[in-house]
Amino acid sequence: MNTTISRAITAAVVRGKGAPFTLEEVNIREPEGAEVLVRVVATGMCHTDLIVRDQLYPVPLPLVLGHEGAGVVEAIGPNVTRLAVGDHVVMSYGFCGGCSPCDHGHMSYCKEFFGRNFGGSDADGKCAITDRQGEAVHDHFFAQSSFATYAISTEDSAVKVPKEAPLELLGPLGCGIQTGAGAVINTLGVRPGSRFAALGAGAVGLSAVMAARVAGAAMIIAIDVVPERLALAMELGATHVINASHEDVVERVRELGGGGVDYALESTGRTEVLRQGVDVLAGRGTLGVVGAPPLGHEAAFDVNDLLLGGKSIRGIVEGDSVARDFIPQLVELHRQGRFPFDRLVKFYDFEDINQAAEDSERGLTLKPILRMAR
Template sequence: MPLTTRAAVVESAGAPFTFTDVTLDDPGPHEAVVRIAAAGLCHTDLGVAGGGLPFPLPGVLGHEGAGVVEAVGAAVTSVVPGDHVVLSFTSCGECRNCRDGHPAYCAHWLPLNLIGGRRADGSATITRDGEELGGHFFGQSSFAERALVDERSLVKVDPEVPLASIAPLGCGVQTGVGAVWNVLRPKPGSTVAVLGAGAVGLSAVMAAALSPATEIIAVDRVAERLELARELGATRTLSDVRELAGVDGVVETTGSTAVLRAGVDALDARGTLVVVGAPPFGTEVALDVNGLLTGKRVVGLTLGDSETQSLIPTLVGLVRSGRLPLEKLIGTYGFTDIGQAVEDMTTGKTVKPVLVF
C-alpha cells in the first residue's frame, strides 16, 4: 500500500520550503522505506531550491538523511527492517566506474541524483493528490518523515551512534574527508591548505589532522571559522589566500575562480589542488600554463570519490570515538524549523544545520 508522509516541498524555484502530505510509491525490488530521524541541510539543497539546477519542481529535496529502515523491497539484501542507516548518493552499480569502486563518477550520476527527479525507469517515487512531484533526490529525498530510498543509497551503521550526529556524513563530510584521504593522500611532513572553512572545508581539516601532514592551513575571511578550524586541527590560519605559498596539497571549497587560481599558484612543484567548490555551470578559470609544467595537478572531485559502504561506517566509528569531532560543526533544528535552518546556514551562523524529526 502506498504510504502517506509529511514532507517539506519546494513548490517553485526560489520558493520557501512548505509542509504538506505526500504519498510514497510502493518500494521497488531494490528500494526501502526509511523513517527519517535526522537530515543535514546542504548548500546543494538550497541551490536546487533556488532554481540553480533543472530539478523538476514542485519537489522534495534532502540528501543527507539518517534513519531506521521500516520496510524493504523483495530483492534488498544489504539491510533489514530495524537497521540504522545513513543515506548517501545513489549509482547504477553497473557502469565501469561503479564496478571499479568509484560510484561518485557513475555514468548515470546526474539523472539518478541531481536533476532527474525520477527513478532510472522514469517512474515517480512521490506524488501529491495524484500529481507526480520531483523526488528520488540523491536516491532518497529525505526532507520528509519517511523516504523511499534506493538500496545503493543505504549504508548500514552502528545503532549505538545517535543519528543526528552522523547525518552529514552522506554528502558534505565525506566530500571534505575524501578530498584529503582519497586524492591528496598527504605524506609525512607535507603541507595541506584548505580554502574555505565551511562544512566541507572543516571536514577536510579534520581529515588532514588524522593524516601524516605536518602543517594544516585553513583560509577563510571569517575569524570565528578560523578559530573553529584551529580547534579541529589546523596548525595555521590565514584570512587572505594571497599569503599562501609553497604547499603540497590544496582543497578548494569556495567555488570562487579567483581563490582557485590563487590556490594553484600557491602549489609547490608536483603539488595537487582538489576542486570541490562548484561555481555556476559554464564557469571557466585561467591558469598559468608554464606554472603547471612543474608537475602541478588540478583534480576535480565529486562526493570525495568515496565508496560509501566502506568509508561511511569508518567515519561513524571515528565520530563515536571522538576522533572526528563532527558535533562542533552541527546545529540542530526541528524539522518544521527548516526555514530558520536555511537562514542560519545562509548567514553563516550555523556551519552544518541538521534537522531532527
C-alpha cells in the same frame, strides 16, 4: 510483501524557483525491487540543496530535496539482501552499479550520476511521491529526498551504521562531511608530514582540516573570511589560519609553506579562489576541487606555472568515497574522538527548515541538521 500501496508522510516541497520550503502532507509508495523505505530521524542541509532550490542546477519542480538523511529501515523491497527492517542507515548518493566507473569502484563518477542524483525521479522516470491532488512530486534527489519524514532509497545507497552510534548526528556523513574528508584521505592521499591548505572553512573545508590531522599532515592551513570559522579550524586541527579579507592568501601560504603546500582543497565554488588554489601549490602539488559554481562557469590559471611546476588539478565528487566502506570508517573515527564533526552542526526542528536555510546562507550555521518529530 507490500501490504499497502502508499503511506501518508510530511515533506518539505519546493514549488517554484527560489521559493521557501513548504511542509505538505503527501503520499509515498512502498519500496520496490532493491529499494528500502527509511523513516528519517534527521537530515543535514547542504549548499547543494539550496542551489537546486534556486535552480542553479536544473532539477524539475515541484521537488523534495534533502540528501544527507539518516534513519531506520521501515520496509524493504523483494530484492533487498543486505539490509533488514530495523537497521540504522545513513543515505548517500545514487549510482547505477553497472557502468565502467562503478565496476572499477568509482561510483561517484558513475556515467548516470547526474540523472540518478539530479533527475527528479527514479531511473525509469517515475516519482515515488504524490501530493494530495494525486500529482507527482519530483523526488529521488541523491537517491533519497530526505527533507521528509520517510524516504525511498536503494540498498546500494543506504549504509548500515552501528545502532549505538548517534543516528541523528550522522546524516551529513552521506555527502558534505564525506566529501571533505574523502578528498583528503581518498583522493589527495595526504601524507604524514606534508603541507595542506583548505581554501574555505565551511563544513566541507573543516571536515578536510580534521581529516588532514588524522592523515598526519604537519602543516594544515585554513583560509576563510569569517573569524569564527578560523578560530574553530584551530581547535579542529589547523596549525595556521589566514583571513582572506586581511591578507594576501597566495603570498602568506608561500611564506608559511616555504614556497607553497603539497595539497590544497577548494570548497568555496568561487573561480577566483580556485586560481589561488593553483597558485599556493608547491612544485608537483595537487589541488582538489569540490566547490561547485553555477553550471557553465570557467576558471583561469597560468598554464606555464601549472606545466613547469608539475602541478595537478583534480575534480572530486563525494570525496571519491565508496560510501558503504567510508561512512563506517568516519563513524569509528568520531567514536574515537579523532574526527569531531559534531562541532560543525546545529540542530533545527523540521518545521524550522526555512530558518535553517537562512542561517546557512548567512554563514551563521556551518551544518544545519533537521530533526524530525519524535
